[in-house]
Amino acid sequence: MSFIETGLPGLLVFEPTVFNDSRGFFFEAYNEKMFGEAGIENEFVQDNQSRSTYGVIRGLHYQVTPFAQAKLVRVLIGTILDVAVDIRKGSPTFGKTFSIELSAENKKQLFLSAGFAHGFSVLSETAEVLYKCDRFYNKASEHGIVYNDPALKIDWKIPMDKAVVSDKDQVLPVFANCVNPFEFKG
Structure with a gap:
């Protein structure tokens, strides 16, 4: 198992050791112990799973304190472009984005600490995404940033005429106007 720094503090890529043989993999x-040794000591309390078709963009979502969530995201079927935005005031990477392809094939996972907005686009015909959260969902603390904010310049890797975005996600505020109580704690 290896953890790879992304250049954004609190955001790590996890690459598991995969054992393949004639039966599969x-x-x-x-693994709580191994994640703890990497500095990830979050206690995950909820797993969420979604299924989406090509072109779906979900996000950019986050919850605010006291329900702010750290997440561990992976793909069970298909391929997504997973995107994180650092929204922690005072962070050396405040306003920066990070994206990575997560797939059933590469088995990579993305760990996001609280203080990141999160979203993904579906690059394959379908994708099933599973993510662990360290806080329960709380509708009243749910916020977001519009997926096509021109200041963030996110390339979702799909043609925008093929994008499928919920009504709710289309009316989220731009980054400059989002609800943001997060402070970087170096």
Whole structure:
């Protein structure tokens, strides 16, 4: 198992060790001890799973304190472009974005600490995404940033005429106007 720095503090890519043989494969998707040794000591309390078709963009979402969530995201079927935006005031990477292809094939996972907005686009015909959260969902604390904010310049890797975005996600505020109580704690 290896953890790869992304250049954004609090955002790590996890690459599990995969054991392949004639029967298929095996890997540990999560191991509390190994994650703890990498500095990830979050206690995950909720798993969420979604299924989406090509062109779907979900996000950019986050919850505010006291329900702010750290997430561990992976793909069970298909391929997505997973996107994180650092919204922690005072962070050396405040306003920066990070994106990575996560797929059933590459088995990579993205860990996002609280203080990141999160979203993804579906690059394959369908994709099933599973993510662990360290706080329960709370509708009243749910906020977001519009996916096509021109200041963020996110390339979702799909033609915008093929994008499928919920009504709710289309009316989210731009980054400069989003609800943001997060402070970077170096």
